[in-house]
Amino acid sequence: MPAHVRGVLVQALDVAYRDAGRLFDLEAGADLQWFGFTVFKFVAHQIRRVLDQDSTLGLTVVGGTTGAFRLQAGSFIVAPYACGRRIPDNPWTAFPSNNNGAGMLADINCGQIELFSGEVEGDQVAIVLGHYGSPETGLEAVFLKKPVAQTGGQISRWGYIEPIFKLGGSGTATVLLTPTAPVGQEGGASVRRAVLPGPTSVGRPTMLPFKRKPAQQSENEGA
Numbered sequence: 001m002p003a004h005v006r007g008v009l010v011q012a013l014d015v016a017y018r019d020a021g022r023l024f025d026l027e028a029g030a031d032l033q034w035f036g037f038t039v040f041k042f043v044a045h046q047i048r049r050v051l052d053q054d055s056t057l058g059l060t061v062v063g064g065t066t067g068a069f070r071l072q073a074g075s076f077i078v079a080p081y082a083c084g085r086r087i088p089d090n091p092w093t094a095f096p097s098n099n100n101g102a103g104m105l106a107d108i109n110c111g112q113i114e115l116f117s118g119e120v121e122g123d124q125v126a127i128v129l130g131h132y133g134s135p136e137t138g139l140e141a142v143f144l145k146k147p148v149a150q151t152g153g154q155i156s157r158w159g160y161i162e163p164i165f166k167l168g169g170s171g172t173a174t175v176l177l178t179p180t181a182p183v184g185q186e187g188g189a190s191v192r193r194a195v196l197p198g199p200t201s202v203g204r205p206t207m208l209p210f211k212r213k214p215a216q217q218s219e220n221e222g223a
Contacts, residue, residue, distance in 0.1 A: 002058070005057050013046070016139075021138055040082070059078065076126075080130075083095060083130040084132045085140075087141040087167065091130070092158055095154065095155045096154070102150070103150030103154055104150075110148065126146070128144075128146070128147055140167040141163065141165060141167065
């Protein structure tokens with residue numbers, strides 16, 4: 001993912017967390033469930049806003065204004081999801097609580113589902129823009145994560161993880177604008193770097209069409 005795109009996405013996430021934290025009011029009935037849903041809506045709003053302002057970023061919002069929020073860059077599908085409230089000690093064990101659309105991303109990487117059938121070339125790759133934060137501290141960390149397994153619709157295993165933003169102990173922030181080494185190794189196996197493409201011209205579908213591949217083509221089915 002190009003440096004300027006990383007910076008723009010982190011900035012959009014940061015604004016969304018700040019706005020949600022500013023409106024968080026326990027006396028008015030706000031709780032962590034309210035905060036999580038509000039962050040989701042605000043993140044989608046801020047990313048849409050910055051993409052509308054800069055068409056050179058190479059990302060296109062796909063889907064409607066409700067439900068799953070996805071970005072497309074060529075054959076890559078990027079989806080922002082909250083993965084926790086603090087910088088994780090072990091990002092390999094931190095997953096989105098969503099048990100609906102999130103699990104579909106793992107199915108894409110396992111070859112069981114295709115989004116935008118016939119509209120892109122090459123193998124589709126789904127990446128989670130995993131963000132961490134709270135009402136008190138705002139955005140604390142952002143990781144690129146590739147899901148490779150799901151259980152009951154919820155992501156249950158990562159195949160690749162890379163940090164792109166961390167909040168320092170003194171409140172200072174570090175945006176890692178260039179690709180860094182993956183965080184550890186999943187299961188002791190070698191982790192191959194996933195490289196997101198640069199700016200590219202893509203279509204703008206109004207919905208999220210997908211098809212399930214025939215059983216004989218799903219080598220990972222039941223694995």
